[in-house]
Amino acid sequence: MTAEELAELGRQAEAAGLNATSPPQESRIEGWLIRLSPGQAKRARCINALEAGTLPVEELLARSARSFHAAGLPLVVRITPFTQPPDLDARLAAKGWPRYDAAEVLVRPQLDDVMGWPLPGGQVLHAVDALEFARQMGALKGSSDLEIQAQAERQSQSRVPYQGFWLRRNTIRGWELLACGQLAQEGEWVGLYDIYTPEAFRGQGHARNLCLALLQQACTQGARRAYLQVGEHNAAALALYRGLGFLSAYRYHFRSPADDLR
Template sequence: MATTGVNAILPYGHATPELAIVRRFEAAGFRAWPAAAVHYDGTWLVRLTAGHPAKRLNSVNPLDPGDTANIADRIGRAARRFDAYGRPLTFRVSPLAGPKIAKHLDSEGWSVFSESLVMQLPLENAPVEEALDQIPLKDISRFVGASLKVHGMDQTLRPGLSEIIGAIQPEAGLFALEERGQALATAICVHEGDVAGLFEIATDEASRGQGYGRRIILSALKWARLRGAKLAWLQVEERNEGAVRLYKALGFEEVYRYHYRRPAGAMTV
């Protein structure tokens, strides 16, 4: 299996972390946020989900920098799978993809969008002493309704999001801050062994800047630490400057980055 050195540089100027660390978080992410259908083409992981359009649930994820044979043919096979699901062909390019695939996509004019950070925080350093003891919701339907509201998403996504949450195999804590029946903020904390991943973090647009995001994250981290988690991690788009600032203020540090690619002319929304 080919690897890249810790000081290697990705095509867009970022240092490559140890690939073992990347593999750990990538594998945890796939388990914590499961796609409805999973296929492998060599070590390319193809994830597709008919009920939800999220990019990370509908993407090709190359997992070995050395697996670069027959790139064009394999892209064609992936394209047919995506077409069958009515999804735009999308590659999610992490450090595990290596430079050869990125160079091929560049040569074909594929766009680059949604660069994201994977961040981590040792829970011994998390300021959870100030956190409220919050019991996670047991009612998936109630959580899904709150999550869709604070994200400003269409209610037609309710069945798909419910299916994703119901399929999470590790222990998942569903957190929602509500006031007078109105959702203010939500988060999902997926606890697996000594690792806890945070997903679906959001604050209602009208309630931002009032500390609700910080409160719900710390409650989720406190819950995870009490269950034996030692390390928290999350993913966030670089352009979400407010969220990045909050996570850094809580002590999260960047581990690596990934981005998405689509063929020339394809929408990148």
């Protein structure tokens, strides 16, 4: 695959990811997409500067800050290779805004080779609704009630449908939750979200089994390409996804005023 082809897949994955993480609390200021969800996911409570707009950057930042602070949220700007204006990252760095929580977006250019990988004996993929998924994930991660409610609201009302799944195993002690994750499918693109393995079951290949099962599920629904996002320092997850055929397409990070990080 050429660099140009991978870059184009990255642009498509960015568009799909923006659609999939759209919360009800969304508006625009000129060409900047403002998202104000109170949940944990910063992608749903940040500025995505999609177009340069006609207003000066300082005015756009000031208007955005008023919206975030009125919602009781810190001001967060998401910086990608597609951010406008192109020098926005440098401008925020010059203002002393720290860079944090960098992540990689990975893509899998095709899915037709994932079929035919059966789950190990006794393991099953079980579908769950958005509220049940948010509650279980919240319990596993120690999320607040507000964060759980925000995740369930965002995903149940998303214009790109979310499908939550447990990977479970039936034992003499009953059902064990081995891993969990979600699909967000839009046309030929599917995003993998919230891939999580409870601590007691890590290092046993369950996340790999889950991802393969999710990709197979998406493939039967017409998906042909996949994307996901992972923290750039999460070496174990990056190794897992690259071993599953995902390629690094681009990186993004966040910036906030120092006062909003306290």
